Amino acid sequence: xxxxxxxxxxxxxxxxxxxxxxxxxxNSIAAALNTKAASVTDMLKKLADKKLxxxxxxxxxxxxxxxxxxAINIVRKHRLWEFFLMEKLHFKWDEVHELAExxxxxxxxxxxxxxxxxxxxxKYDPHGDPIPDxxxxxxxxxxxxxxxxxxxxxGTIMGVREHAPAFLQYLAKLQLTIGIQVxxxxxxxxxxxxxxxxxxxxxxxxxxxVAKNILVTI
Amino acid sequence: xxxxxxxxxxxxxxxxxxxxxxxxxxNSIAAALNTKAASVTDMLKKLADKKLxxxxxxxxxxxxxxxxxxAINIVRKHRLWEFFLMEKLHFKWDEVHELAExxxxxxxxxxxxxxxxxxxxxKYDPHGDPIPDxxxxxxxxxxxxxxxxxxxxxGTIMGVREHAPAFLQYLAKLQLTIGIQVxxxxxxxxxxxxxxxxxxxxxxxxxxxVAKNILVTI
DNA sequence: TGATTTTTTTAGATAAGTCTAAATTTATTA
DNA sequence: TAATAAATTTAGACTTATCTAAAAAAATCA
Ligand SMILES: [Mn+2]
Ligand SMILES: [Mn+2]
Ligand SMILES: [Mn+2]
Ligand SMILES: [Mn+2]
Numbered sequence: 001x002x003x004x005x006x007x008x009x010x011x012x013x014x015x016x017x018x019x020x021x022x023x024x025x026x027n028s029i030a031a032a033l034n035t036k037a038a039s040v041t042d043m044l045k046k047l048a049d050k051k052l053x054x055x056x057x058x059x060x061x062x063x064x065x066x067x068x069x070x071a072i073n074i075v076r077k078h079r080l081w082e083f084f085l086m087e088k089l090h091f092k093w094d095e096v097h098e099l100a101e102x103x104x105x106x107x108x109x110x111x112x113x114x115x116x117x118x119x120x121x122x123k124y125d126p127h128g129d130p131i132p133d134x135x136x137x138x139x140x141x142x143x144x145x146x147x148x149x150x151x152x153x154x155g156t157i158m159g160v161r162e163h164a165p166a167f168l169q170y171l172a173k174l175q176l177t178i179g180i181q182v183x184x185x186x187x188x189x190x191x192x193x194x195x196x197x198x199x200x201x202x203x204x205x206x207x208x209x210v211a212k213n214i215l216v217t218i
Numbered sequence: 219x220x221x222x223x224x225x226x227x228x229x230x231x232x233x234x235x236x237x238x239x240x241x242x243x244x245n246s247i248a249a250a251l252n253t254k255a256a257s258v259t260d261m262l263k264k265l266a267d268k269k270l271x272x273x274x275x276x277x278x279x280x281x282x283x284x285x286x287x288x289a290i291n292i293v294r295k296h297r298l299w300e301f302f303l304m305e306k307l308h309f310k311w312d313e314v315h316e317l318a319e320x321x322x323x324x325x326x327x328x329x330x331x332x333x334x335x336x337x338x339x340x341k342y343d344p345h346g347d348p349i350p351d352x353x354x355x356x357x358x359x360x361x362x363x364x365x366x367x368x369x370x371x372x373g374t375i376m377g378v379r380e381h382a383p384a385f386l387q388y389l390a391k392l393q394l395t396i397g398i399q400v401x402x403x404x405x406x407x408x409x410x411x412x413x414x415x416x417x418x419x420x421x422x423x424x425x426x427x428v429a430k431n432i433l434v435t436i
Numbered sequence: 437t438g439a440t441t442t443t444t445t446t447a448g449a450t451a452a453g454t455c456t457a458a459a460t461t462t463a464t465t466a
Numbered sequence: 467t468a469a470t471a472a473a474t475t476t477a478g479a480c481t482t483a484t485c486t487a488a489a490a491a492a493a494t495c496a
Binding site: 040057 | 474
Binding site: 243244259276 | 443444445
């Protein structure tokens with residue numbers, strides 16, 4: 001079995017490698033885990049010994065197939081717990097992530113499969129991220145940030161790129177949550193702010209920065 | 219915050235002091251936690267420093283009010299998770315304890331209060347043990363082992379004194395589970411074996427050892 | 437009571453995970 | 467390409483929790 005710490009490293013490497021694509025740097029892992037580069041190097045050696053990552057000094061790291069399987073399983077647990085917390089315990093979408101950071105380390109596979117069944121096999125977590133199935137298969141829908149939509153186009157909010165509670169609370173206040181249809185009414189020349197019309201006729205203005213972090217299907 | 223290890227020590231001391239009453243010995247803690255006496259001594263010093271236990275060298279330990287509050291909170295979490303696992307995820311009563319040993323360390327009080335509400339404030343866990351409320355109040359029903367019942371008396375199974383999976387599986391096979399009414403049909407002179415009649419007319423024979431570990435109300 | 441056994445504590449090691457400071461390697465840029 | 471800057475690794479130290487072996491205290495009993 002892997003320790004909580006090892007699991008957190010593997011998960012971070014996984015997330016960094018899906019966004020960054022290439023091999024992951026020591027410093028980026030340190031930043032993600034809020035730790036120091038020296039600590040990361042120590043852990044990378046250990047994970048390499050366990051054949052969970054490919055690591056050559058100064059070269060960055062990537063996950064092995066086994067390491068990726070471990071990481072995806074933690075992501076699966078994280079997202080299923082998030083769904084449970086929101087759906088059954090009625091937490092808000094900005095509250096579930098922190099709690100899931102603990103729950104994702106509960107080890108039992110039987111438990112998570114039963115939770116999956118109890119929740120009726122949800123496909124997406126409260127932030128729109130896909131939940132891997134028990135075989136580690138994970139959907140990859142093509143989502144676009146609102147910032148690339150042209151004036152007068154429409155989209156449905158399906159995810160976010162940023163999970164900070166403050167950001168999620170802000171979106172909730174604007175009623176910009178998963179499943180909501182938006183219509184790009186205007187884009188301000190000066191700073192690229194986006195004016196959205198919602199189905200309920202409300203109109204909200206968001207900065208380009210915010211628009212980049214909201215994902216939609218067209 | 220206390221570490222998992224500290225929480226496990228406090229919980230063990232709590233359980234040992236409710237069954238044994240007086241102050242708890244180093245060796246009994248070591249036995250309960252499957253560790254060595256030397257390790258226990260080290261931890262006792264730390265817990266005493268944190269004012270969670272009363273400890274004087276060679277004198278055994280007892281919980282302070284604060285230590286007891288921490289312990290009871292862990293027991294609350296343990297039993298609520300056990301109830302969830304059985305009620306919602308349909309685990310068997312011999313499977314839930316091990317899983318709850320992990321879940322009891324999830325820290326959020328908000329989470330456990332919401333879980334409590336979701337489960338509709340259960341009073342007892344799957345083994346008949348009372349679930350402390352959020353203020354740490356815990357019911358203490360007077361339960362008697364079947365072994366003290368005279369011939370021809372009746373009782374309702376309300377708990378067990380032994381939580382080992384093998385024991386619980388054995389009881390389940392005999393249909394001796396929580397809520398079942400039993401009638402003491404006979405007690406064998408030779409070895410004090412107890413012959414029970416159930417409501418469904420079935421008759422089962424259990425050893426005195428087993429009879430001691432099944433608790434009933436009359 | 438005095439000797440023996442049991443219990444508990446101390447001493448000293450080990451392993452995991454973290455840190456700071458220094459050294460080394462790689463990347464940048466003049 | 468040589469100097470400088472940035473990234474990474476190493477060295478050495480610290481904390482937590484654990485262990486074995488030895489010492490000390492308490493309990494038992496002849
Ligand atoms: Mn999350
Ligand atoms: Mn999420
Ligand atoms: Mn239990
Ligand atoms: Mn129980």
